[in-house]
Amino acid sequence: MAESSSYLTATADAYDAVAQLYADLVRDSLDRLPLDRAIVSVFAELVRKEGPRPVVEAGCGPGYMTAHLRDLGLDAYGIDLSPALLDIARKDYPGLRFELGSMDAIDVPDGELGGLLSWYSAIHVPPPEMPAYFAEFRRVLAPGGHLLIGFFESGGGPVEEFDHKVTPAYRWPIDELAELAGKEEFVEVGRMLREPLEDERFRRGHLLMRRQAAVTG
Structure with missing residues (x-):
């Protein structure tokens, strides 16, 4: 627990230190990413189809993606570890809800x-802790609820730490990440791999998954 707490504190402190710079960098990033917008739109359509339940952006940062989900017709709010990023999100999107919190302990009922x-x-998230995050995502989602994860893909190699500009991060093989999710009652709906743009270093991975009902008996 102490190690996990230390990692979370370090991540929050790192983003607090560069909050405005980071917010300025990512605020309009979706404008040039049609494939990314497409997978998020599919996610929103599937969520709307299942009924009027709230949606959480876990790790919302400065809130631009939470606002995009709102614009796609979802009852969305964001949680993040960084108080400084949340201050920016609340200022930029005053009509939306943003809360301090961690992805591994989301403050909602099952x-x-x-x-x-x-x-x-x-x-x-350090790789050994990733299964616990999927378990928390399963807990908070209703049966039939959808999960969308965007991440840096490892190009088929093993999980690899890299020098993220803010704080250490990891690239995942998409099949391994999907397998971890499958152990927590998630079924893959679709995936999208995007090659890096000229100013990007790594391939981007996106996994869209649906939570199944627990099997009993």
């Missing part, structure tokens, strides 16, 4: 959510 978005936020 089965409350219709959807959960982790958009390049689980990249900072």
Whole structure:
């Protein structure tokens, strides 16, 4: 527990230190990413189809993706570890709700959510802890709820730590990440791999998954 707490504190402190710079960098990033927008739109459509449940962006940062989910017709709010990023999110999107919190302990009852978005936020989770995050995502999602994860893909190699500009992060092989999710009652709906743009270093991975009902008896 102490190690996990230390990692979370280090991540929050790192983003607090560069909050405004980071917010300025990512605020309009979706404008040039049609494939990324497409997978998020599919996620939103599937969530809306299942009914009017709230959606959480876990690791919302400065809130631009939470706002995008709102614009896609979802009852979305964001949680993040960084108080400084949350201050920016609340200033930039005053009509939306943003709360201090961690992805591994989301403050909602079991089965409350219709959807959960982790958009390049689980990249900072140490690999041994990732199964616990999927377990928490399963807990908070209703049966039939959808999970979308955006991450840096390892190009088929093993999980690899890399020098993220803010704080250490990890690249995952998409099959391994899907397998971990499958152990927590998630079934893959679809995936999208995108090659890096000229100013990007790594291939981008996106996994869209649906939570199944627990099997009993």
